[in-house]
Amino acid sequence: MQNPFGQRRARLLGLSQLRGKTAAPAPAPADEPSPFVACAGCGEALSRSQLKANLGVCPLCGHHHPISAPVRLAALLDENTARPLLCKSGFMIDPLKFSGYAEKLAGLRRKTGLSDAVLAAAGKIDGQSAVVAVMDSRFLMGSMGAAVGETITRTVEYAHRHKLPLIIFCASGGARMQEGAVSLMQMAKTSAALARFSEDGGLYIAVLTHPTTGGVSASFAMLGDITLAEPGALVAFAGPRVIEQTIGEKLPEGFQRAEYLESHGFVDQVVPRGEMKAVLARLLRLHAKGGKRA
Numbered sequence: 001m002q003n004p005f006g007q008r009r010a011r012l013l014g015l016s017q018l019r020g021k022t023a024a025p026a027p028a029p030a031d032e033p034s035p036f037v038a039c040a041g042c043g044e045a046l047s048r049s050q051l052k053a054n055l056g057v058c059p060l061c062g063h064h065h066p067i068s069a070p071v072r073l074a075a076l077l078d079e080n081t082a083r084p085l086l087c088k089s090g091f092m093i094d095p096l097k098f099s100g101y102a103e104k105l106a107g108l109r110r111k112t113g114l115s116d117a118v119l120a121a122a123g124k125i126d127g128q129s130a131v132v133a134v135m136d137s138r139f140l141m142g143s144m145g146a147a148v149g150e151t152i153t154r155t156v157e158y159a160h161r162h163k164l165p166l167i168i169f170c171a172s173g174g175a176r177m178q179e180g181a182v183s184l185m186q187m188a189k190t191s192a193a194l195a196r197f198s199e200d201g202g203l204y205i206a207v208l209t210h211p212t213t214g215g216v217s218a219s220f221a222m223l224g225d226i227t228l229a230e231p232g233a234l235v236a237f238a239g240p241r242v243i244e245q246t247i248g249e250k251l252p253e254g255f256q257r258a259e260y261l262e263s264h265g266f267v268d269q270v271v272p273r274g275e276m277k278a279v280l281a282r283l284l285r286l287h288a289k290g291g292k293r294a
């Protein structure tokens, strides 16, 4: 997506000729992103503004490209209702003194404006109060270290304390190897917070976006009372290539994709991004009514 005139150049040029242009678009200066990107699904050229307006979904083939946590939150929460949680209080630990890790984090913080790979806010979804955490795959592939685990845990505890429904948009490459065993501890910590929340009747909706893998898929991503997924999302502990190499067999078509998981009862519903807010609002409304009857 970052280099639309790289591997896809021939196809992009073919498209421009098909549309009657006599010359290929002039490449953008190196310090400016091109106004076009190639769809990761169909390979066609899309304008960045068109893709942005469509929340990263290709209007031609429906492929869902990753979107940032701020963009997702802005699209989901009603205007002027978002209250960031823990946004600026991010912390870092570097238990292994992993080579280059501190510099990498500092660079990503500057580039993304995030303190780590998750952003949390309280707000309203079509008038329904909720607490929402969104993972951002731009930040070290959404990997879970101490900062992500702590933010998720405190977000769960905030929802618990205020008796609010909780929604987590998962997107992760798994545990953050740079933090070693500390990153693995986050699986137990987040799961324990969710167990306490659940015991007290809290509603947790997990939304699995591409990709949800490793330690996140083995902890809070799988603990939803309701589990939704975006179309085409890879949801796995180990990826398909690793499994095929381990067992020496070819996996079924679509294995570990959202639609396959929905048809096997692992995901409750695959929801296109454009319908996500309406579906979540309906679920929150049903839950609120159930609470009044209880």
Ligand SMILES: [Zn+2]
Binding pocket: 039, 040, 041, 042, 043, 044, 058, 059, 060, 061, 062, 063
């Ligand atoms: Zn496409």
